[in-house]
Amino acid sequence: MWRSLPRVSPPTDAGAADGGIDGIAGNQVVGAVAGVATKGGNGSLAGYGAMRGYAAIEYIAGKKSLATRFGICDAFDSKDSSLRRRAVQRIAVANHKGGVGKTTTAVCLAAALVERDKRVLLLDLDEQGSASDWLMNQRERAGAELATAILHGTGLSPLVQETGCGVDLIATNELFHAFHVEAQSEPGAEQLLRDAVEALEPRWHYLIFDSPPSLNIATVSALVASDFLLVPVETKFLSLRPLARIFQLFASVQKRLNPELRLAGVLASKVRGGTRHCTEVVERLRKSFGEAVFKTVIRDSIRVGEAPGHGKGVTLYDPGGLGACDYRALAAELEARLAEELPAKARLRKNASIKRAANG
Numbered sequence: 042m043w044r045s046l047p048r049v050s051p052p053t054d055a056g057a058a059d060g061g062i063d064g065i066a067g068n069q070v071v072g073a074v075a076g077v078a079t080k081g082g083n084g085s086l087a088g089y090g091a092m093r094g095y096a097a098i099e100y101i102a103g104k105k106s107l108a109t110r111f112g113i114c115d116a117f118d119s120k121d122s123s124l125r126r127r128a129v130q131r132i133a134v135a136n137h138k139g140g141v142g143k144t145t146t147a148v149c150l151a152a153a154l155v156e157r158d159k160r161v162l163l164l165d166l167d168e169q170g171s172a173s174d175w176l177m178n179q180r181e182r183a184g185a186e187l188a189t190a191i192l193h194g195t196g197l198s199p200l201v202q203e204t205g206c207g208v209d210l211i212a213t214n215e216l217f218h219a220f221h222v223e224a225q226s227e228p229g230a231e232q233l234l235r236d237a238v239e240a241l242e243p244r245w246h247y248l249i250f251d252s253p254p255s256l257n258i259a260t261v262s263a264l265v266a267s268d269f270l271l272v273p274v275e276t277k278f279l280s281l282r283p284l285a286r287i288f289q290l291f292a293s294v295q296k297r298l299n300p301e302l303r304l305a306g307v308l309a310s311k312v313r314g315g316t317r318h319c320t321e322v323v324e325r326l327r328k329s330f331g332e333a334v335f336k337t338v339i340r341d342s343i344r345v346g347e348a349p350g351h352g353k354g355v356t357l358y359d360p361g362g363l364g365a366c367d368y369r370a371l372a373a374e375l376e377a378r379l380a381e382e383l384p385a386k387a388r389l390r391k392n393a394s395i396k397r398a399a400n401g
């Protein structure tokens with residue numbers, strides 16, 4: 042069963058010296074990414090060292106003692122209903138590797154959640170504007186308006202548009218490049234998106250960010266503004282090694298900017314059934330990331346590839362097909378995971394507010 046979502050920490054040099062993170066020798070956690078990035082490494086930090094400075098991942102994988110040590114509490118006093126108050130769940134779909142299925146997952150997952158009677162807002166943070174093109178003919182100035190709204194705090198609400206498939210959208214386009222340029226001279230710019238989305242009315246159950254194929258300020262902002270990270274991985278061998286970097290960013294953001302950020306999961310995408318290569322890659326992912334890998338995999342399907350041309354998620358475009366089936370399963374699995382994680386997150390939030398109050 043899925044356990045409390047793993048908190049990820051970067052390894053320390055000291056840990057590397059004695060063969061384990063923070064002195065936890067033989068930790069399978071370290072092997073999680075080391076194993077991926079070193080082509081099946083042995084879970085030791087020697088393997089990690091071979092990663093040419095890439096971060097390893099500490100993957101707690103259901104070990105309660107470690108989870109406690111790292112401040113993740115499974116137990117939660119369900120009597121405290123105020124802590125169960127749910128805000129919008131914010132999910133960053135991110136992986137700096139290009140073409141792995143980020144946009145497809147952001148759009149099709151959003152549409153599948155709508156089918157489950159959830160209200161979903163999709164915020165396109167990729168200046169390629171793929172999600173925006175998919176769901177509507179975007180406004181000419183969409184990217185510039187989005188950049189202004191984030192940088193100058195003028196509010197995201199006027200940018201929300203309804204789309205034909207029930208998902209609400211904040212669109213973008215190449216003019217969003219202005220955000221990258223201006224953010225460079227704006228201290229703390231990576232926090233501005235969080236401020237902007239927190240100012241939105243809580244009209245949605247989910248806010249999903251589609252991120253660009255880069256570890257740029259837009260991706261960092263998405264992680265800072267999110268409760269959860271979802272990482273789609275194309276099931277190809279060359280997709281594995283770059284994973285170390287997105288998880289390094291995850292660990293840094295979690296440590297410095299957004300302690301509440303959790304891993305929703307790693308999603309195997311574009312899985313070609315029956316090919317040995319895909320099977321091996323999925324196995325490798327499961328070996329390395331354990332239960333963090335969604336049980337659902339997204340199979341390669343022509344219909345999924347066609348859906349953008351029809352302005353719909355695949356669940357509407359081809360309701361009875363493989364892609365619809367997979368994205369529905371993903372939506373169900375994700376909701377189940379998040380429901381399990383909410384108590385732990387509420388506890389963290391409570392601890393943080395106690396700390397803030399104590400510090401005056």
Ligand SMILES: Nc1ncnc2c1ncn2[C@@H]1O[C@H](COP(=O)(O)OP(=O)(O)OP(=O)(O)O)[C@@H](O)[C@H]1O
Nearest residue numbers: 139140141142143144145254311340341342345346
């Ligand atoms: N399950 C699938 N079956 C078939 N084609 C798919 C599937 N998932 C994605 N694709 C196709 O793969 C290509 C890349 O997908 P997508 O645009 O979602 O990736 P991305 O990670 O968002 O790319 P980028 O990094 O450029 O933003 C698209 O042509 C898309 O239609």
Ligand SMILES: [Mg+2]
Nearest residue numbers: 143144167171
């Ligand atoms: Mg994309």
